[in-house]
Amino acid sequence: MKAHFKSDNLFRRASQVIPGGTYGHVTPATGLPRHFAHFCSSGQGVVFQDVDGNEWIDFMCAYGAVLHGYQNPIVEEAVEIQRQKGAIFNHPNEVVVELAEKLTQTIDFASWSVFAKNGSDLTTWAIRVAREHTRRTLIVKALGAYHGVDAWCDPGLGGRINSDRSDILEFEWNNLNQLEDMFKQKKDDIAGVILTPYHHAAFAPSTMPSADFWAHVRRICTENGTLLILDDVRAGWRLHEGGSHRFFNFTPDLSVFSKALGNGYAISACVGMEEFKPAASEVFLTGSCWNDAVAMRAALTSLSITAENKVSQNVLKKGRFFCERLESLAKGFNYSLKMTGPPSMPYPWFEGDVNLFLIQKFCKVASKQGLFFHPHHNWFISNAHDQDSLERSLQLAGNAFEELRSSGL
Ligand SMILES: Cc1ncc(COP(=O)(O)O)c(C=O)c1O
Missing domain, CATH: 3.90.1150.10 (Aspartate Aminotransferase, domain 1)
Known part of the structure; x- marks a missing residue:
């Protein structure tokens, strides 16, 4: 391993023009030690x-x-063909329809899908769909779970105000009594429960769900008219070709994917049950470059490879x-x-x-x-x-x- 002269020099230059030099888990300030x-x-x-x-x-x-x-050759070839036609126009490319159809065929409970660029875009959107559908405010999440960069869930403290978290309740992963108690006290106010398929906190060993965890959470949500949102951004397609809920044998109301969806091209998707389509169509959703046909083509190709090759x-x-x-x-x-x-x-x-x-x-x-x-x-x-x-x-x-x-x- 050669010394990191160029890397260190670039980092020094970056620190002049980019706050922190690099951010997220790759910054030496919070995560990755500098020998990388x-x-x-x-x-x-x-x-x-x-x-x-x-x-x-x-x-x-x-x-x-x-x-x-x-640089998977099959994904790159499909992407190259799309790139030559163009990525972004005033209107969506037809690939968005193909991709939504593909996802609704792939995810057993899904009858619709929307797309964005990052996981955070759609975990935040999904909790708004839950609020729109239920006309309630509270969202339950697991303590220490990461769902993105937005203020309701990010792990940092910078720029935070008290009201950012005032409608967020947290319970310890696998502590079903605590979750039950929360519902006993606030059931008429809880719009959604958002959880990852298993608990993958940083700086700590991962914890799988206990044997009855998902059946229990599903039952509580159904009984209380609360949406169960699966944040499959990180685990999606590394546990089951049909979404991580199949690995753990339960059915969420909405699932959010990103990361592996586009094999390196920026795209995320939220899929949902038919019942929540009216609410989904009421919650505003758009973004610069969100209709990126290249990333959508990458996702479509990546999904086919995943299914065909198990x-x-x-x-x-x-x-x-x-x-x-x-x-x-x-x-x-x-x-x-x-x-x-x-x-x-x-x-x-x-x-x-x-x-x-x-x-x-x-x-x-x-x-x-x-x-x-x-x-x-x-x-x-x-x-x-x-x-x-x-x-x-x-x-x-x-x-x-x-x-x-x-x-x-
Ligand atoms: C479980 C989970 N949810 C949401 C996100 C946020 O996704 P993104 O970084 O694409 O905004 C991540 C990112 O690591 C994640 O692991």
């Missing part, structure tokens, strides 16, 4: 290059946005192989590592590592081997992770454990 490169230059399949020419085997997949590998099942299987092998590799060096959450998007957790020191150090030594493992965020498996790249990564991870052990940690 700050800027990428290119990528193919599961490998990307940073601006200093280092090559990395990737386990973050653009934070989940890439499911079929960087990609969700594949990434679960590949992830299972990788996680089991990584855990036993760790054990061989006397570390107790647990890959929490579903194997297609595992969160690594060293037992007893409450201050995250060990995972940070492990990811640091792994970075010297050219492995992009994130210390505080769940990782992502893509369908481009083939047996060779997984085995090579395990071999490199073995070198990293060796260095970790010899450092005395």
Whole structure:
């Protein structure tokens, strides 16, 4: 691994003209330690290059946005044809209808779909649909759950005013008694419950739903006339080809997707049941470039690849192989590592590592081997992770454990 001269220099330049230099989970200020490169230059399949020419085997997949590998040739070919015709016009391109039809065929409970550019655009829109339909104000979410950058749910404190959260209630994931109590007290005011398919908080191991969680939440929502909104932005298509609700066997009222939907092209979708279509048509929705035919073509192509190749099942299987092998590799060096959450998007957790020191150090030594493992965020498996790249990564991870052990940690 070469030194990050160009990357560091770019970061210095960025800090002059971009607040914080870089933002979100890639900023060294809040998330990604500085031994990682700050800027990428290119990528193919599961490998990307940073601006200093280092090559990395990737386990973050653009934070989940890439499911079929960087520059997937089938997606890129379809995109190129669309690009030559144009991306944005005054009116939507016909691909929007094709994409809405495709999603309503793919997602069993959906009879309509709308599109935007980011997950946040539509998680925020979805809670407004719930409010419009129920004429109620309160929204329930899980404590520590991320649903986007808007003030009702973002993890930052900057620019926040008290009223941003005054209509948001939070319960601890899997604490159904707490949820029941909330409904006992406020049932006539609760418009919607928004949840991710399982709990994937940053800086903490992932938690799967308890056996009766989803049946219970569904029942509470139905009994109280409250909409159940599934935020499938991160997990979408890494658990089930038909949406993550199928993996956990329940039916939401609305589901929001983004990330893997366009295999790297900016697009999000909210799908819903017929009953909520009138409310959906009342809540204003638009944006600059939201009718981007190129991103929609990417999504359409990506969805076809997912269905034809059973990609969700594949990434679960590949992830299972990788996680089991990584855990036993760790054990061989006397570390107790647990890959929490579903194997297609595992969160690594060293037992007893409450201050995250060990995972940070492990990811640091792994970075010297050219492995992009994130210390505080769940990782992502893509369908481009083939047996060779997984085995090579395990071999490199073995070198990293060796260095970790010899450092005395
Ligand atoms: C579960 C979940 N919901 C919503 C969002 C927000 O999506 P976006 O970053 O596209 O606005 C994210 C992004 O990471 C997410 O993981």
